[in-house]
Amino acid sequence: MKQALQSKRNIVALAAPALLLLVLFVLYPLIRIAIMSFQKNDGLSVSRFIGWSNYKRLFSDSAFGMIDRKSLWLCLLALVFNAALAIFVSLVLCGIDAKRQGWIRTVFILPMVLSVSVISQLWLSIYHADWGLLNGFLSAVGLAKYRQQWLINPKTALNCVAVVGMWWFFGMDLLLAFSGIKAVPDSLFEAAELDGCSYFQTATHVVLPLCKNVCRTCFLISATGGFFTFPQVYIMTGGGPGDITMTIMMYMYKQAFSNQHYGLASAVAVLGILQMVVILSVIFFLFKKIKGED
């Protein structure tokens, strides 16, 4: 095998199928989107180039700016309450006995195996302003004054949608972080214990540096998931009422399929991808600064 991999021709031949798929299903669509973002395209008529018009329109549209900030907010929430919290919970979980660990892990992972449609419908019935579980619970415990129109009130709607995504995806981050921590050799824990390290010191000076790659992966997938939030918004609110819960993905979908502005939707996609590249680069950069095992 080693001999076979020494030949460049063999390497190219082995990588070709994967490369071909990458070009066909990733690179080509990306290039196509970039081209379409400079076109006026209704999906049926012949498209024509209109220069930077789509981008100019987006940059001059205050609504788009607001929608973009909402997506960035969702990204931040996912980083904190998905990635960071999952790593913290994993650390706590590792400190308890195996039986309880199993139970708690299952509880956290359970939402992940449900379909997002089911989860969205479930949370819709929790948030419903008239007969929702949350309002019912508040009334039952004597906190009726905190009853809300959760998905309609502009102050609560976006965060309520964010909770759904976080609840759904938390298990994935937890699973990753927990597996990473479990891979740390027991001898290192024993050494830390002999050196008189506290639980916190062991976690910060031994576990986290060794799990740097896993933690970075958690942050990367959470950032992407948060910024590109779509299915739960589509099912629960459709981005509304109005644009209260509109995310960049929902806006792109609306421009393409409701308004038949495929060119404009492509420009939104390009801007979204560029922003994501910046966010991911920042995460990579910050993790590079942290000492640990690469």
Added chain:
Amino acid sequence: MRKYVMVVLLAFLTLALPVSAQGSAEKAKAEEKITLHVLYNDTDSGVEEQMKWVMQQMQKQYPQYDIQLDMSPGDAQTYETKVRTLIAAGGEDLDIWWERGGSWASPLLTAKSALPLDQYLDKDAYWATLIPSARKTNGDGHFYALPFESISYEIMCYNKSIFKQYGLDVPKTVDELKHAVDVLAKTDYIPISVGAKDGWCAAMMFEGFAYSVDPQITSKIVKGDAKFSDTPYAEATQVMRDLLQRGAFSKNVALTGIDEALPLFESGKAAMMANGSWEVAPGSMKMGDDFGYFYYPVIRDGDVQKYGQNCAGGLKENSGYMVYSGTKHPKEAAEVALALAQMSSRWLYEISGDPMVPFLPEKLGWKNEKGFAPAVAQLAKDQQNFQFVYGLVQDVMPTAAASSGVMEYTSKFMASAPSYTNEAYLSDMDKAAREE
């Protein structure tokens, strides 16, 4: 043992041969048939029942065609996206489809994706079976859609027994409507059920009230001669704001779709419902004598004599069965599309008990033996006296983006956020109307 197995196998093969030969013959016969793919929007159980009946009739009357019906679920937007995607992908498996019309149809016609049906049908013979208002061509002199849907208007449905229980009269002015809302808001009933999440239901309410100030306002906006921020819609917006503040709607109204709003009304949990007159026939069937309807009350008391004179609605532009211009069988598809239009309308007339069809039933020999429900008969009579009729606001906007904007901002208004003022809403609506 081997002997027995051989005998059984031989017997099986002997029996299977003629069956297989018969199957091949049937297959060959089926292959001779012309296959036509029909796409239809599966909006509710009523539509499913209608198409089941239609397909049974089609199989009996047109055995020479293999008609493949695809019932596509979802709202108009999802459905029309499917239509456009199928066409953009080359129109494979699409010959005929139910076009929802209005601004949805414009890009299809611009891209010449629909077949001009007057080139394949006997126009005079076809038009002779239609009511006069349905005998319409597009701007280019051709017609592309064969209408079949019930001719509909903006109305408010109400539950007669709830109104009777609280001693309420049918409101003819907005003040009377507000009084009814005040009374009902103190009960367990939802005063007005409306599917505001979908946008169009609530947009129809605004338009209904604006009509009493100037019935031509929507038409003027479409032509660019007026704005949403002008007096008629500004007054209608204030009425809607008042209704919201009086608790006329459920708390979750901005996220209530038509699929939730309709059962609320039909099950007697809501006293009124903002809807189109397409609900009159099924509503009468489901609710019996409890079902009633009224037209939008006039905003100004002095205009009460104009109540019910003008109504938004009518036959939607370019809605009905369309044939894909790239179909391999244009003549046959046009023939089947016409038959589908007539069957679909016939079901409405004969089985659903809706006389508001675009065809002339007496010319086609259709009979409604059950008779029409009183509310339906009343509506059919009323429509003959409407003085001004123009399409529904969400249907007549010049572009899909404009329609989408109108619905989106109206849905936002229904969230009743104090920060979203009447002025902000009307300004957004003006912006939406200008969307390309």
